[in-house]
Amino acid sequence: MDYNAVTVTDLNKYLKEKFDNDEALINIMVKGEISNFKNHYTGHLYFTLKDENSIIKCVMFKNYAERLKFVPKDGTQVIVFGSVTVFEKGGNYQIYVKAMKEDGIGDLYTKYEELKEKLEKKGMFDAAHKKKIPMMPKVIGVLTSQTGSVIRDIINVSTRRNPNVYIRLLPVPVQGDGACNKIADAIKIMNEKKLADVIIVARGGGSLEDLWPFNEEVVAHAIYESEIPVISAVGHETDFTIADFVADLRAPTPSAAAELAVPDINDLEYKISTYQQRLKTSLKKKVELARLRYEKAISSRPFKEPTRSINDNYLKVDTYIKRLENKIKLIYKEKEANYSKIVSRLDALSPLKTLARGYCLAENNGKIIKKSKDIKSGDVLDLRFQDGSKKAKIV
Amino acid sequence: MKEEKKEFETEMNKLENIVTELEKGELSLDESVKKFEEGINISKECNKMLETAEKKISILLENDGELQEDNFISE
Incomplete structure (x- = not known):
């Protein structure tokens, strides 16, 4: 059998040329979801782009990957820009991605x-x-x-x-x-x-x-x-x-x-020490002020001549006593005058004076006899004279 | 973090009030001395709070549904 067979290499080469000459595949934008994402140690990114029905392999070389403004990962919706070409050795086609941005940001x-x-x-x-x-x-x-x-x-x-x-x-x-x-x-x-x-x-x-x-x-x-x-x-x-x-x-x-x-602990420590300083300063000031007041007080008159006010008070007390004495004396004199007046009036009324003039008082059993009918024959009376009393019998 | 212990902020406020009151100079000497002592004590306590604050960098990790606290070592 003599077939005009081509080698695998030739086929892939042929396909690659077809791809590369297709304007639509040289600069293309494709949107889809990243899956199977691999960040190779060389810095190249390998992943597949997929939608509900289909997938396509993608590769993004290091020099392009470095310019990415986000970290691609599985599940990210993206729009990629690049060219689709055949990888001859692997016999597959893939997108060589030059740029990629997140989709759906809007x-x-x-x-x-x-x-x-x-x-x-x-x-x-x-x-x-x-x-x-x-x-x-x-x-x-x-x-x-x-x-x-x-x-x-x-x-x-x-x-x-x-x-x-x-x-x-x-x-x-x-x-x-x-x-x-x-x-x-x-x-x-x-x-x-x-x-x-x-x-x-x-x-x-x-x-x-x-x-x-x-x-x-x-x-x-x-x-x-x-x-x-x-x-x-x-x-x-x-x-x-x-x-x-x-x-x-x-x-x-x-x-x-x-x-x-x-x-900042330094700030706080400084603040605390400032407070302490202010406390000390203001207390010092207070004590100084108190000392000044004290000095002013002890240099005042009552402290310098402490007995003076006492003497003043003695004098005051003496004056009061004098006034009291005078008043009492006055009252006393008035009372005395009244007394002698009363005594002399009493004296004038005294029956003893009448007796002295030669009268005598007749009493029957302690009762002064003022009328003749008060007595009867045979009563023994007391007759009071100026110098004593004698009994007398009524005849 | 609810704690019965004195709050630093409250103590600092107290301290500030005492300082202002004392600086006004309207208190009697006795009261001034009392306030001064109080202020100095509070300030010492504040300092102590700063010094005795707990030093710890820890990480909370879930372990059987319970949070456990471990020392955190930064990589």
């Missing part, structure tokens, strides 16, 4: 704006609801990834400001599906078990999609309901997530969050 922005507006209307961003960050928290709770620079930055800054700081890390995934629920749960656990005095929710920079868990409603509610004050530090300074708006305080970076949560 949807995320809309979602972000809608949620922001909704929560704002609910009052979840209100300043009135924001809690004060404690001045000297005993335990700083940190919710972030266990690995990476974020936790290191937070530890470095915190321990530099206060070597005695107590940091509790509760590791959470900070991107990808389900991360939002883990973050929300971690905030709830911190609250339920009272594991911290302040919580830092942190994540390094990334694309909008990377930061997406922090734009989820479940995280926003967990932060809003947290009784422990929450400091958010998500992405770079220019990134604003929903979590930032709900948090009690937004830090531009994780390091800044640590600065806001941990007081």
Whole structure:
């Protein structure tokens, strides 16, 4: 049998030429979902792009991959730009990707704006609801990834400001599906078990999609309901997530969050010593003032001539006594005059005077006889004279 | 972290109030001395709180549904 057979190599070469001469395949944009993603140690990326019905292999060489603005991974919706050509050795065709961007970003922005507006209307961003960050928290709770620079930055800054700081890390995934629920749960656990005095929710920079868990409603509610004050530090300074708006305080970076949560111990020590100094100064001043008042007091007249006021009082007392004496004397004299007047009147009425003139008093059994019918013959009377009495019998 | 122990912030506020009150100079000498002693004691306590703060970097890991606290070693 004499067939005009071609070699496998020739066939693949032929096909490659067909592909390469097709304008439509040289510069093409394809959209699909990444799967079977492999980041080769050489720096080249290998993956397949798929939709509901079909798949195509893709390769992105290192020099292109380095320019990616996001980290591709399985499940990411992307648009790739490149050329489709045949890999002769493998006998397959694939897309040689030169550039790739995330698809559906526009949807995320809309979602972000809608949620922001909704929560704002609910009052979840209100300043009135924001809690004060404690001045000297005993335990700083940190919710972030266990690995990476974020936790290191937070530890470095915190321990530099206060070597005695107590940091509790509760590791959470900070991107990808389900991360939002883990973050929300971690905030709830911190609250339920009272594991911290302040919580830092942190994540390094990334694309909008990377930061997406922090734009989820479940995280926003967990932060809003947290009784422990929450400091958010998500992405770079220019990134604003929903979590930032709900948090009690937004830090531009994780390091800044640590600065806001941990007081600089040197500052505090200085403040305390200033207070002590002020206490001492003002007490000194008070004592000095008291001393001055004391000196002024003892140099005043009553202290210099302590007997003077006493003598003044003696004089006063003497005057009163004199006035009292005078008054008493006056009263006494008046009484005396009255007395002699009464005595002389009494004297004039005395029956003894009458007796002295030669009269006598006749008494019968102690009764003065004033009329003759009061007596009868035979009665014995007492006759009182000036100098005594004699008995007499009526005849 | 609910603790019955004195809060640093409250103590600092107390201290500040005492200092301002004493600086006004309206208190009697007796009261001034009392306030001064109180202030100095509070300031010492504040210093102590700073010094005796717990130093720890820990990680909370779930173990059979229970959270366990371990020393955190940064990679």
